[in-house]
Amino acid sequence: MDYIEVKLTVSEDFTDIFMAELGEIGYETFTEEDYGLNAYITNDLFSEESLKEVLARYAEMTSVEYSFQTLVKQNWNEEWEKNYQPISVDGIVQVRAGFHQPDPSFKYDIVINPKMSFGTGHHETTSMVLSLQQEINHTNKKVLDVGCGTGILAIMASKLGASQVGAFDIEEWAAENSRENVSLNDCSNIEVRQGTIEDEPADQYDIVLANINRNILIRDIPKYIEFMKPAPSQLVVSGFYQHDIEDIESVAKKCGLAKVNVREKNNWAAIVFERIQ
Template sequence: MNYTELQLTLPADYTDIFMAELGALGFESFVETDEGLSAYISESDFDETAVQSVIDKYADQTAIAYQINSLEKKNWNEEWERNYQPIEVQDRIRVRASFHEPDAGFQYDIVINPKMSFGTGHHETTAMMLEHQLSVDAAGKTVLDVGSGTGILAILAALQGAERVVAFDIEEWAIENARENAELNGCSQIEVFQGTIHEVNPTERFDIVLANINRNVLLDDIPVYVRLMKPDSTLLVSGFYEQDALDIEEKGLAEGLIKTGQLSRNKWVSLRFIKSTRGL
């Protein structure tokens, strides 16, 4: 089977967005490049009109150029392995693929084979969420991971000693990947299901809620997160830009949350809130 390579020239801020958009069109693998992103799909499944529609969707936000190449069958696992490098967070977390050797110098060794899911720690939002998690005591706690992708945030919570972790995503392939990664890391306390926040049992209450999604979903769903949170629980959010941080913060405050931390990286932001009945 021959493959089509789509080489996109676009800003780094849009890399994750286009991986998600192209994944929905059937693209099977992705490689981040200095210019932007290379995406791969079987020649028979490639639809240039669909690709152009995605590009047109963001045309008023940024300049995007692309080139199409036809490739002979090749070892895609080898290509992916050559471009996937481990990342480190605060000298305490190392995120690697299963073909990388472990490093005992890190407190948390997380194995992520991402396939088509997103959340390897390479993107700023995921890295900031992991960094925030290091400041939250998850031992013996219940955790909800919203839009779990690869399951990386759920896995860290489990490795931190969480008693129970519930994770969900709307994409079937993300669910399969999160389950595989949970097994790779020996995290049997992680439960993964396909759906949205509205499929979470409304009678459940969580100590920690993790949501690395986007501005619009957060603004819509923060009230639901708050209803699912115990008193003195923690909410960590990311997936939005600096210019959107105030809107997210105000939404949290309107729902009775107290902002206790903020991280910023390359114009992306992650916020930490607590739901407290006592105030500060």
């Protein structure tokens, strides 16, 4: 599926506001630029009318201009390579492209070459989950990565010592990209599948990772429980805003999960839940 890139020329004071507003109408990821903000949404969900409605709410508060273009699969790598820089997570993990040199000062080195998958570690939700993973014992654990994108979280789980990692994504190109990245990182214990949680073969995991979005999490957390071992298996979720924490926690609590850790960054949030029954 192709993505739409929307460029917003707007004051830095309003970038967080527009990220929150656009996230509510389906935009998946954002990059902050000198001129303002880039926002990305799948072609099927893009509506210029909806975009205009959001911008109109702030017309009297700030000046904002926009333009948009379609990013087709073929040119994504080219566009990404022009702007991509390695990132550091807690000074422990480096996420880089294949054309960057490894840095031995980092304990963990992850190589990610995306197609159209947004999961390079730059977005707050991904970096927060990578950070939380450092605090969870993965040694000899079975891990499931739900909606794996580039496969970055599954790769992190493997490097942290997981014995077996399952990963899946609904998009064919995302599953294909994950397999390529798994190979780049020599993670032979990761199996990537295309499909949804409904298509997953029955199994039990010590850790389930789900960096998706608020609505899917609220719908599917009860389903994730079926794939979690008895207490104290853990569920790590992200892809939602701070103001959604209460709703996510409410669903998790009804499923027998207790909140044990939280990360918050630039209005985004990530939570670790533990099964208590």
